[in-house]
Amino acid sequence: MITITVNGQRHDINGDPNMPLLWAIRDIIGLTGTKYGCGAAQCGACTVHLNGEAVRSCITKISRADGQHVVTIEGLSANNDHPLQQAWNEVNVPQCGYCQSGQLMSAAVLLRENPNPTDQDIDDAMSGNICRCGTYQRIRAAIHKAADMQREGAKI
Amino acid sequence: METNAISRRNFLRVSGLAGTALCLGFYFPANAQKEQLISTTDQAGFDFNAWMRIDTDGKVTLTDHRAEMGQGSFQSVPQIIAEELEVDLKDITVVFAQGNPTKFGSQITGGSSTIRGSYKNLLKLSATAREMLITAAANQWNVPAGECYAESGHVIHKSSGKKLNYGDLVSAASKLSPPTEVKLKETSQYKLIRKPLQRLDTPMKTNGEAIFGLDKKVPGMLYAAVERNPRLRGKLKSFDDTAALKVPGVKKVFKVQMFVFNTTRDGIVVVADSTWAAMQGRKALRVEWDDSGFEHVNTGEIFKAHEQLLKHEEGLSFKKQGDPDGILTKSAKKIDVIYQTPYQAHTAMEPLNCVAHYQKDKIEVWGPIQAPDWVQGDISDKFKIPKENVIVNMTFLGGGFGRKAFLDYTHEAVAISREIGGPVQVVWTREDDVKQGPYRAGISYRGQGALDNGEISALKFKMAGQNIDHWSNTKRGKANDSTTEGFLKPYFDSVKNISFADVPYEMPLPNMWWRSVYASTNGFAYESFINEMAVLAGQDQLEFRRKYLKDERCQRLIDRMEEVSGWKSKKKNEGFGVAITECFETTVGQIVKVSRHADGKVKIDKVWAVMDCGWYVNPDIIKAQVEGSVVMALGAATIHEITFKNGLVEQSNFYDYLMPRMSDVPDVEVHIMENTADAGGVGEPGLPPFAPALTDAIFDLTGKRIRKLPFNLNAV
Amino acid sequence: MRKLIVITGILFIGGLITVAFRTEPAKPASYPILAKDSIGSVKAFMSVYKVLMSSRCMNCHPAGESPLQGDDNHIHTMNVKRGVDGKGLYAARCSNCHQAENTTGLHMPPGNPKWGLPPSNMRMVFQGRTPRQLALQLLDPKQNGGRTKAQLIDHMAKDDLVGWAWHPGDGRTLPPMSRPAFAAQVRLWIAKGAFAPSAKAK
Incomplete structure (x- = not known):
């Protein structure tokens, strides 16, 4: 039995401890905002926060998350109002939108640790997330905008 | 009612x-x-x-x-x-x-x-x-x-x-x-049209709410993963499912046949109660394929064959005016070069998947589907059920680029559902997506041109590569319909002697449309060649185009390109390149600026794109489409290609089919021409001009002309 | 709230470094000292050098700020960076992809509980170093994390992360000799006087 707290809610999972966290979140817990893109930690579509770190859930076994706290895109904010989510909306970042959950979860760690990221910081934090639609330029703009909003006192 | x-x-x-x-x-x-x-x-x-x-x-x-x-x-x-x-x-x-x-x-x-x-x-x-x-x-x-x-x-x-x-x-x-x-x-x-309004689907794409195909759940649904023959038309010799059936959660293992164009691909499907169990079961399968009698081709041989064809064959004429051959024979000032573009995978971020529920007199499917009307017709046909009883539901698509306008994955899902008698979601892995195609075909081009007194006196183009239409076997003996796709029509008014021909090349590797289709490859060859002609004539590439593209919309487009990019004020250590292509009734011109940075590497500093798509709806969406098209074109020109060894695809995932990432992409500035001509397309026309504009910029900076894609930007 | 997180982060990093040292025995085993023999010592070091410069070792001891990948030592695909503690930056922390053990399968992320690069204040670069440069660097407590010679032997012979090089997961080539043979050469190098090769040695 593996117990994982996801977005504040406790889940007991009876199953293969080697199952990647991604599939437990999607198929067992039923939160589908976290995406499968490569299964090899190459694309970042499956990024969730495990104790605050932006882990790639497609290769993280549920055994690693036992007794730990996971936050998925559904738990990033209560009302879609994290500064990043607001900025994503203002800049119209998503095209197909499939990679954006992962992009946002990565960006959230960047912004938490560096409230005023430079372009280089954004490159360093975000190059693990692939966007095939090519929204990178807008992701960059939205991260800067979110940093501005956060500085101006928007609530986290 | x-x-x-x-x-x-x-x-x-x-x-x-x-x-x-x-x-x-x-x-x-x-x-x-x-x-x-x-x-x-x-x-x-x-x-x-x-x-x-x-x-x-x-x-x-x-x-x-x-x-x-x-x-x-x-x-x-x-x-x-x-x-x-x-x-x-x-x-x-x-x-x-x-x-x-x-x-x-x-x-x-x-x-x-x-x-x-x-x-x-x-x-x-x-x-x-x-x-x-x-x-x-x-x-x-x-x-x-x-x-x-x-x-x-x-x-x-x-x-x-x-x-x-x-x-x-x-x-x-x-x-x-x-x-x-x-x-x-x-x-x-207009109060709404032509305004950069925020997309209605954005909020649901920032909190995980949007339902993509892979997110679709139907009561009682099982999950399936399929081990398919790595060769198209490949047959199954035998399989052993003993170990697969022992994987907890695995329910059933059986053979399934998927239609791909007019042919089939054999697979072994593992049905389980979770995606993970299905994938584990699939890994435990032992399968022997029969690959006798198939093409065991290598990429190098494909492009060599193209070159031989372009050298020795005149091909099927697509369009001809004047006497380019006669002029070329007589001319002293001429060029004769080959351009090559690689096979490309679509690799949409959402791998293929489909939920199907076969119920005797009714079939329902859900998925990331680009062509629901085609799917309805196909399923009705293949499973002998009246069209009105085939319900095809579109979810959001996690990218498509042409790959999801196809019928293989939907047909296979219905076949699996029929066999198990309940709803099932078939999940393709990234490796399935990369390894099985169909791909944009690699195409080679030969460009020949002559100058007389600094003016183009003849242009002759031939293409050699797989033709998508040949899968339906109906158009043999006729040149590819899209031989001139991407090439600007006004050239036909200003250049007297032009010919385009298609030299048929057959190879049973699965190929299909990929964002901007033939314009994505034609555009590289034809516009690179125009740039080479400008250099041969000793003229500025943008001015050279202004002379030949006399159409009023083209003239205005060129003016705008010059104005926004500062084309005439380029500095010493900078290279500027240009290309203009037209497809789906929309013309896009791009100017790329490159420079050599302190680390010795050539970097793309900026891309300016000017799009004339006539009547339009949402300028912000258009800009986003062009920005994204440039990134996709950048990947295809400099980072990835599908190659074959012994008939098998060598790449399998993003570790060997690399993607442009945050740190690789240049700033793209998009401008839209204002007019009310009939609306043209938006999603694709921004792609074709990028590669020829980039290689032209590199030529401008380094004097080196790149004619084969992809090339390593770090090694220029 | 944010400040608190940052402070916790720093404490955490400090903790990691301490832990890294604690995994090695506080009192290293005593090793025999042989008669000084510069030729024999250098010869042993040249074997050690070959191992250290093999892809499995060098890829995480790069000259730049990004780790390397593959036998061609290309820059790590996502352009990931060392970070202060050597464990990556922001959303690209090593352990976000690299688990406590190798993930099965070709091209899948290798793993170890301590996965990372040397920290930014003790970069221990292998890439591009000549045998002499590397030998002197390894012996310099200011550059080797304050290790004595005995601790250096222990680190090379027993450290779990160093040992990963000999269990690198599917599809990765191994260093040119076994770990026991490597450890023996390290001991020999130091026991015979820990001589550095001449500047000409390659």
Whole structure:
């Protein structure tokens, strides 16, 4: 039995401890905002926060998350109002939108640790997330905008 | 419920029944020359039979009949309808249509056709509904309709200020005949169209709410993973499922055959109670394939064969004017070069998947589907079930780029559902996606050209590569329909001697359309060649084009390109390159600026794109499409290619089919030409000019002309 | 709230470094000292050098700020960076992809509980170093994390992360000799006087 707290809610999972966290979140817990893109930690579509770190859930076994706290895109904010989510909306970042959950979860760690990221910081934090639609330029703009909003006192 | 009362114009279908909602749509009978407008009341609830439904409570539901794969139909289709219908976008609900070509006409999201193929009908439909609602209100107030106008879902009587909600008028309006003629707004009157409005699907794509194919769950649904023969048409010799069946959660293992074009691919499917269990079961399979009698080809041989064909064969003539061969023979100043473009995978971020539920007399599928109408027809055909009993539901698509306008994955899912007798979701892995194609075919081109007194006296192009149409086996002996795709038509007016030919090359590697299709490869060859001719003539590449592209829209486009990029003020350590291509009725010019940085590497500093797509809906979506097209073109030009060894694909995932990432992409600045010519496409035309503009910029900086893609930007 | 997180982060990093040292025995085993023999010592070091410069070792001891990948030592695909503690930056922390053990399968992320690069204040670069440069660097407590020679032997012979090089997961080539043979050469190098090769040695 593996117990994982996801977005504040406790889940007991009876199953293969080697199952990647991604599939437990999607198929067992039923939160589908976290995406499968490569299964090899190459694309970042499956990024969730495990104790605050932006882990790639497609290769993280549920055994690693036992007794730990996971936050998925559904738990990033209560009302879609994290500064990043607001900025994503203002800049119209998503095209197909499939990679954006992962992009946002990565960006959230960047912004938490560096409230005023430079372009280089954004490159360093975000190059693990692939966007095939090519929204990178807008992701960059939205991260800067979110940093501005956060500085101006928007609530986290 | 619809009635068949035919109105005076013979193509209008109206309802005679009182009802609870006004539904309007067009009707596309299979054999009719022209679509018909339908107005219908609907007491049984919304049955997705029309583009718009207004309920008695005033609730407006608009239908997106095309796929939303990032290109913005979920925003732009409602943005058109809301404009003439006079409703606020915030008050409407958007739903995806089911596959039904009779109701929606063509639904294939391809050829950048969502807007250009539907906007005139949508404007007319929305204005018709608005006029019917105004008439209903005018009748109720007993005033002339001309004294009333519509705004934000209400009809208002100008002088008295009386106001009625659309919902209150639905019942009366639904009994009226649609007017024969409606007046559409002038461009200057638009309140929504041409405005950079925020996309309606953005909020649900920032909190995980948007449902993509892979997110679709159906009660009782099982999950399936399929180990398919790595060779198209490959057959199964034998398989051992002992270990697979021992994986906890695995329910069933059996052979399945998937149709790919006119041929099949054998696979072994593992059905389980979770995606992970299905994948684990698949890994435990032991399969022996029969690969005798198949092409065991290597990439190098393909391109060598192209070169031989281009050298020795004249091919099938596609277009010819004047006598380019005669001129070339006589000319002293000429060039003769080969360009090569690689095989490419689509690698949409959402791998292929499909949920299917086969129920004897009815089949329902859900998935990331680019062509719901095609899927409906195909499933009906292959499983011998009447079309109306095949329900095809589109989810959001996590990218498509052409790959999801295909019938293999949907057919396979239905076949699996039939075998297990229940709903199933078939999940492709990234490796399946990369390794199985179909791919954009690698194509080689030969360009020959002559100059006389600094002017182009002859152009001769030949292409050699796999032809998508050959899979249907109907067009042999005829040049590729798209031989000149991407090439600007005004060149035919200014250059007397031009010829284009297609040298057929057959290879049974699965190939299909990929974003911007042939323009993506043609554009590189043809526009690179124009740049080489400019260099040969000792002339500025942009000025050179200005001389030959005499069409007024092209002239204005070139002016704009020059103005926004500072083309004439380039500095010493900078290289500027240019290309202009046209596809799907839209012309895009790009200027790329490169420079050598302190680390010795050539970097792309900036890309300027100017798009002339005529009438347009949402400038911000257009800009996003061009920005994304440049990134996709950058990957195809400098980072990845599909290669074959012994007939098998060598790449398998993003670790060997690399993608542009945040740190690789240049800043892209997009400009849109303002005019009201017929709408052109938006999703694809931004892609083809990038590679030739980039290689031209590199030539400008380094003197090195790149003619084979992809090339390593770090090694330039 | 944010400040608190940052402070916790720093404490955490400090903790990691301490832990890294604690995994090695506080009192290293005593090793025999042989008669000084510069030729024999240098010869042993040249074997050690070959191992250290093999892809499995060098890829995480790069000259730049990004780790390397593959036998061609290309820059790590996502352009990931060392960070202060050597464990990556922001959303690209090593352990976000690299688990406590190798993930099965070709091209899948290798793993170890301590996965990372040397920290930014003790970069211990292998890439591009000549044998002499590397030998002197390894012996310099200011550059080797304050290790004595005995601790250096222990680190090379027993450290779990160093040991990963000999269990690198599917599809990865191994260093040119076994770990015991490597450890023996390290001991020999130091026991015979820990001589650095001449500047000409390659």
